[in-house]
């Protein structure tokens with residue numbers, strides 16, 4: 001069960017993982033400053049380095065991380081912040097662009113590089129580039145993601 005601030009606390013293999021569930025967008029709270037795991041700098045919120053995402057596969061990762069801001073159909077949202085649509089987004093044409101954003105963040109989007117493996121980043125990037133009316137079939141691999149770190 002997620003708390004009001006979208007913070008998901010659970011035990012996994014004896015380790016306590018604290019994870020912001022990226023639902024702030026849905027709750028209209030905006031990205032920055034809405035969860036205690038974020039750093040104070042509102043220009044690029046950070047997720048705690050100690051957290052990690054256990055989800056595997058593009059669909060699961062999208063739902064766990066991206067959907068809270070970019071929405072279930074990739075349509076994006078405008079509210080407390082501006083969450084660009086990933087649906088039919090020509091800027092996904094180069095796989096390096098979304099991969100870099102996921103690794104390093106971008107303005108109001110947090111960096112996820114420390115919480116995701118190269119395979120997880122590749123999977124979620126390949127997912128968004130082949131769903132939501134995007135049809136880019138040149139998949140990115142884990143080795144390519146590694147070079148962008």
Ligand code: HEC
Pocket residue numbers: 022024025031061062065066067068069070081082083084085086089091097098101102106107108109110112124125128
């Ligand atoms: C906490 C909210 C949040 C989450 C979670 C999030 N994003 Fe974002 N994302 C943003 C915001 C805000 C921007 C706009 C950044 C800017 O350019 O100012 C953005 C921008 C992007 C862009 C650039 C879009 C463009 O048209 O230039 C891509 C690609 C992207 N996100 C992919 C993802 C993926 C993939 C995930 C999941 C791994 C994800 N995002 C998770 C908030 C989020």
